[in-house]
Amino acid sequence: MDLGLKGKIALVTGATSGVGREVALSLAAEGAGVAVNYRSSGADAEALVGEIAAKGGRAKAYRADVAEFAAVKGMVADIVRDFGGVNILINNAGLALRQRFVETKPQDWRRQIDACLYGAIHCCYVVAPHLDAAKNGRIISVIGDSSRVGESGLAIVAAARAGVVALMKSLAREFGGSGTTANTVSLGLVETPHDKEWVDANRDKLIKLYPLRRLGLPGDVAPMVTLLASPHSGWITGQVLSISGGFSMV
Numbered sequence: 001m002d003l004g005l006k007g008k009i010a011l012v013t014g015a016t017s018g019v020g021r022e023v024a025l026s027l028a029a030e031g032a033g034v035a036v037n038y039r040s041s042g043a044d045a046e047a048l049v050g051e052i053a054a055k056g057g058r059a060k061a062y063r064a065d066v067a068e069f070a071a072v073k074g075m076v077a078d079i080v081r082d083f084g085g086v087n088i089l090i091n092n093a094g095l096a097l098r099q100r101f102v103e104t105k106p107q108d109w110r111r112q113i114d115a116c117l118y119g120a121i122h123c124c125y126v127v128a129p130h131l132d133a134a135k136n137g138r139i140i141s142v143i144g145d146s147s148r149v150g151e152s153g154l155a156i157v158a159a160a161r162a163g164v165v166a167l168m169k170s171l172a173r174e175f176g177g178s179g180t181t182a183n184t185v186s187l188g189l190v191e192t193p194h195d196k197e198w199v200d201a202n203r204d205k206l207i208k209l210y211p212l213r214r215l216g217l218p219g220d221v222a223p224m225v226t227l228l229a230s231p232h233s234g235w236i237t238g239q240v241l242s243i244s245g246g247f248s249m250v
Helices: 018-029 040-053 069-083 107-132 155-178 197-203 203-207 218-230
Strands: 009-012 033-038 059-063 089-093 136-143 181-187 240-243
Touching: 009 018, 009 069, 009 136, 018 040, 018 089, 018 136, 018 218, 033 040, 033 069, 040 059, 059 069, 059 181, 069 107, 089 107, 089 218, 107 155, 136 155, 136 218, 155 181, 181 218, 197 203, 218 240
Parallel strands: 009 033, 009 089, 033 059, 089 136, 136 181, 181 240
Antiparallel strands: none
């Protein structure tokens, strides 16, 4: 099935590992040009760009901390210069610190809120005029299911990502007239390098929370994100779609 992404340009934030990396590969495989955003993993970003190029795709790496508005503004200007525009925004970058709430500090709150909530706001704000100009733009934000159902140890990131859900719903209403959609993909626990030691130590207990009796893989997420980025999802907007192995069913 041709998803109609040839010639589209996608910005994927936090694209160097895990879900972001798999999404970037999936979009490139469908013919989209991919702007690979990274904050500090330059070598990983260039490796991903090389992998996409080796498969006949088009990609370029862009360093920017999405928590900094000026950095996002400069990055998007460079992407538009290099690719000619932006059609798709994947808000994937973020920061999660697993801590009991009473043990957190204000600086911990700010780091997570800046990366997760303000990062999405910054990217949406800067990319929005380009989506409007291109028509039929797509915004997909990736969050964790803790933002919908709560999770001990993740109160701050859950609160920040819950704000992203409200942002997507509001932008879905505001941008719908130009054909731009805005949706959220909410994930169960996906096997990535992040938090690996904690996951491995608690694996048996965690798996019992999932009806499918396994944790997710980045490859479980990328197909849905790619579909939402495509013209085939033109009548899906303002939604929160759970990819969670049955962890949450609301």
